[in-house]
């Protein structure tokens with residue numbers, strides 16, 4: 001193993017009411033892939049933000065490549081040879097790879113031939129396979145991620161931090177990313193990454209640090225542990241075994257999408273073409289697809305955010321195609337949006353207000369003359385119940401939603417929707433960013449509700465989740481449902497291939 005390139009000693013970071021990091025000890029060696037794992041809210045992101053200069057520790061020391069450093073901003077971190085790739089890519093779609101890479105770093109190699117040569121050189125050296133002159137909007141998610149990696153390498157990073165890099169990738173892309181990481185380390189670079197996918201961590205990492213409640217509790221070598229051992233280290237107790245389930249699917253249709261198409265208002269290929277599916281009481285119907293293939297639009301027509309160009313949406317036997325979202329929610333559809341920041345939460349508002357969001361017209365929350373005020377007491381009581389039942393880790397219900405860790409924000413949304421006992425749940429990536437323990441708990445809540453008759457439309461990029469929860473899986477590709485699979489029989493590779501259109505599937509367009 002190479003010499004230490006990152007040494008963190010006694011790192012402590014406090015937020016109001018929370019100690020996010022407490023006496024963290026971390027040593028990362030040159031030429032290794034080092035994974036950081038831990039439950040939601042354990043303090044992983046905070047630690048990485050400290051290392052990237054986005055946040056400053058209250059106590060502790062940082063040394064990079066043997067030199068003590070004060071990282072007061074990302075510029076300081078970049079200067080120290082540290083780069084970070086965030087989960088949400090920060091790319092301009094209508095710019096080329098070259099333009100995206102050079103933007104903001106014009107001083108390094110100019111903007112012309114010198115820059116293009118450098119981009120080519122880095123792409124070749126690390127097997128990134130990127131053409132400098134291609135528009136980013138023409139690249140798939142995996143390639144866009146490689147552009148982000150190229151960006152940090154271009155800026156001279158020798159230590160690269162990746163925040164949940166595989167959350168948005170299909171299995172083939174994950175394999176490619178891991179090949180890239182191996183090339184990076186073969187060239188003497190160091191990779192630090194956060195992940196909730198423990199199998200992946202075991203397959204690619206050279207060292208794993210486990211953080212529990214803000215503190216480093218273990219450093220292990222992948223060959224010495226199983227995914228289950230890691231999960232137990234994360235939560236500090238033994239996990240229950242998953243149980244197999246009898247089917248609960250009935251023949252009562254709850255939600256039907258009939259011959260539904262949606263034109264693209266900007267022209268070009270329709271966003272949805274002739275989509276047909278039915279969700280019965282007690283049934284979970286999964287949708288597998290690479291992001292951007294129509295799953296968002298499918299959710300939007302079901303939730304009344306867009307009106308289909310043709311076809312119809314039925315709730316039971318009532319046509320809701322032209323209903324507003326509010327009417328649809330009032331009719332008993334729960335909704336877990338894909339983008340929790342844009343559609344799920346008011347980040348500046350306290351948890352107790354967020355718990356009412358989307359349900360503010362329910363009698364229990366309405367008060368005041370003409371029903372113009374929110375019943376704060378009822379909302380607070382409900383917030384306490386969600387926090388308790390869904391294990392939202394927070395100092396109180398009065399803190400803002402924005403101060404919760406990503407996984408805890410997600411648990412808050414799930415709790416809010418599920419406690420309403422909806423008839424149908426439209427769930428987009430319900431456990432994205434949620435740790436394995438909380439994920440198992442959320443799956444349990446959903447399965448329990450299914451036994452009581454809940455129908456679920458499940459969109460997920462997590463194939464394990466799709467296969468584990470769904471009674472039936474459809475693949476969506478370029479706005480069409482191109483194949484239907486039995487989750488008990490399909491392999492992840494088969495699904496991955498159907499999602500990228502690599503194989504002809506039943507009924508393929």
Ligand SMILES: Nc1ncnc2c1ncn2[C@@H]1O[C@H](COP(=O)(O)OP(=O)(O)OP(=O)(O)O)[C@@H](O)[C@H]1O
Pocket residue numbers: 015016018019020038039040041042043044045046047393394402403404405406407408433434435
């Ligand atoms: N800006 C902030 N203000 C207040 N509290 C914060 C802030 N950022 C993080 N916290 C708190 O610090 C703790 C650690 O959060 P952090 O985001 O580091 O966890 P995490 O391990 O990355 O979780 P996840 O897996 O859910 O992303 C949480 O309790 C969170 O609520």
